[in-house]
Amino acid sequence: NAGVTQTPKFRILKIGQSMTLQCTQDMNHNYMYWYRQDPGMGLKLIYYSVGAGITDKGEVPNGYNVSRSTTEDFPLRLELAAPSQTSVYFCASSYSFVGVGTEAFFGQGTRLTVV
Amino acid sequence: KQEVTQIPAALSVPEGENLVLNCSFTDSAIYNLQWFRQDPGKGLTSLLLIQSSQREQTSGRLNASLDKSSGRSTLYIAASQPGDSATYLCAAGSSNTGKLIFGQGTTLQVKP
Numbered sequence: 001n002a003g004v005t006q007t008p009k010f011r012i013l014k015i016g017q018s019m020t021l022q023c024t025q026d027m028n029h030n031y032m033y034w035y036r037q038d039p040g041m042g043l044k045l046i047y048y049s050v051g052a053g054i055t056d057k058g059e060v061p062n063g064y065n066v067s068r069s070t071t072e073d074f075p076l077r078l079e080l081a082a083p084s085q086t087s088v089y090f091c092a093s094s095y096s097f098v099g100v101g102t103e104a105f106f107g108q109g110t111r112l113t114v115v
Numbered sequence: 116k117q118e119v120t121q122i123p124a125a126l127s128v129p130e131g132e133n134l135v136l137n138c139s140f141t142d143s144a145i146y147n148l149q150w151f152r153q154d155p156g157k158g159l160t161s162l163l164l165i166q167s168s169q170r171e172q173t174s175g176r177l178n179a180s181l182d183k184s185s186g187r188s189t190l191y192i193a194a195s196q197p198g199d200s201a202t203y204l205c206a207a208g209s210s211n212t213g214k215l216i217f218g219q220g221t222t223l224q225v226k227p
Binding site for chain 2: 004035040041042043044045048058090092097103104105106107108109111
């Protein structure tokens with residue numbers, strides 16, 4: 001049972017570089033989410049998607065972009081990395097909207113450091 | 116705007132103690148309240164989900180309660196074990212947005 005898979009697990013970026021965080025799920029979930037977690041803080045929603053071709057902004061979308069071309073994949077793109085984007089990034093998926101009572105499944109996280 | 120707060124930020128107890136983790140939220144218009152466990156360097160694992168119409172949920176040694184009127188939820192852990200050491204996060208599902216709003220977590224250490 002793969003669940004939600006994120007790659008890479010760790011990455012160091014230089015300021016101004018770009019990268020894509022990959023996320024894939026094999027549970028046929030329509031809803032997918034990207035969160036970031038800063039030290040000692042809860043998770044903040046970056047972007048979410050309610051199905052292939054549909055994405056929307058969360059609480060902290062600035063500096064990020066997403067796409068959802070398939071049900072399985074929901075990559076997160078950082079175009080011009082900044083130190084403020086140093087964080088742990090979590091991808092999650094759910095059968096329906098997670099806030100209305102559906103269990104969310106999380107990936108293992110990507111620890112990103114921007115130097 | 117919904118805000119979720121967890122107190123204390125950290126807790127250390129001897130093995131065998133019963134303990135309570137607290138979660139408070141500012142907007143009572145929630146669909147549900149979820150509790151997650153996060154181990155160091157790992158993702159989140161769902162522990163308990165309480166729907167807004169429910170008062171509590173139980174799973175093994177864990178019991179979570181919900182009081183919407185007071186904006187509070189508690190996670191009760193009975194007979195704590197060293198394996199319970201982790202960070203526990205609560206999250207409120209917003210009726211207005213359908214999104215989860217997370218607290219900052221309580222880091223629990225259970226000493227043998």
